[in-house]
Amino acid sequence: MTTESLTCWVCGKSQFKQVKKSDVGTSLNSQNFAITNFSYGITGELHKCGHCGFIQCTDLNDVLGFYVDLEDPEYENTRKERKLQETALLKYIGKYKPSGAILDIGAGSGILVESAMEKGYRATGIEPSRWLRQTALKRNLPVLEGTFPHPETPGPYDIITLVDVIEHVPHPLHLLREIHQALDDQGIFVITTPDVRSLAARILRYKWWHFRVAHIGYFNRKNLRLLLEKAGFEVVSMTRPSWYFTLRYLGVRILSFLPLFLRFPLPRFFETIIIPVNLRDSIQVVCRKKDQLC
Ligand SMILES: [Zn+2]
Structure with missing residues (x-):
């Protein structure tokens, strides 16, 4: 793909420079997209926007099929610590919305949904991986199969969460606009993603653990804010999660x-x-x- 034909998913400009060649072979499969895949530094071809600094993968835009077939038993083995993670996130969310209806997009096996229900929220999740969704159902957690928008989740929701998902999504502005529509006028939207301008990323460069084939968009704090504002959101708080x-x-x-x-x-x-x-x-x-x- 030539850089002239590329449009930045964040700012819409076409000022791209290639920063990394692809090291993905031809035998890409679902396991390359596992949450617990540790092939750091293996990515598709990456281009950086000269206007907003967003780094975009240019040759792996159609990856949904890999997520549908994804199985990740190792992820389930880390459920205990991931649950602590989600509990901490919900404690933070509780400062803004201590109750209500919550939708978790990219819910995995329903860990956040489970934690939210334990805290009294009415929780629903959506997950493209059949295997992860089945794992949630075995625990009686209400996780729907598919992606957002979904016919069964028109909203309005008091809280929508998108935890470590946006970096996997082509054309993220479309998704954020759909989320805006499904959010109650008084609702909150919570998003987390890796920061490609963080100290760790700058020191480790392409050995940074978030450079992986499943990640096709790399944000920093400034261009994430820009994307959120373009989708109609105003930032209430921006923090560094543990x-x-x-x-x-x-x-x-x-x-x-x-x-x-x-x-x-x-x-x-x-x-x-x-x-x-x-x-x-x-x-x-x-x-x-x-x-x-x-
Ligand atoms: Zn840009």
Whole structure:
């Protein structure tokens, strides 16, 4: 694809420069898109917008089919720490909306839905992966199969969450405008995504853990705000969320950056210790509909 024919999904300009060649082979499959895939630095062809700094993948725009067939048992193995993650997010959301109807888009196996129900919210999720959705249903969690917009979720919702999803989506402005429509006029929209201008991203460059084939859009705080404003939102708060990991998970990831001869076996009890980590390389935004603040 020539850079002249590209339009930025955020600002709409056509001032792209190639910043990374594709290292994806021809044998791409669903497992390359697993949430727990750790092939850091393997991406499609990336171009950076000279106007807003958004980095866009230009050769992997039609990836939905990979998500439909995705199976990720390893993701379920990390349910405990992911639940802590979602509980922390809901505690934050509770400052703005302590009750009401919540829709989680890209719900996975329904961890946020489960946490929200435990806190008394009326929760629904939507998930494209059949396997993840079935995993949610086995736990009696109301997760619909498919993508948003969905005929069964017209809204209005008091809260809509989009947690680590926008970086997987082509033409994210379309999705955000649909979310705006389904949100109650007094509702809040909560979005999280990696920050490609964070210190970790700048130090590690293409070894940063968020450079992976499943991510086709890379935001920073400025262009994420721009996209949200174009979709009709006003930013209420922008923070850096913590993530929860077992010591074992962290150890394995850290060791993977070392040469083989320096790697050592990790103690078994590392699996049982969960700690919050804030690498300050993600963005968490709470927004309201713009006209509601005027
Ligand atoms: Zn742009």
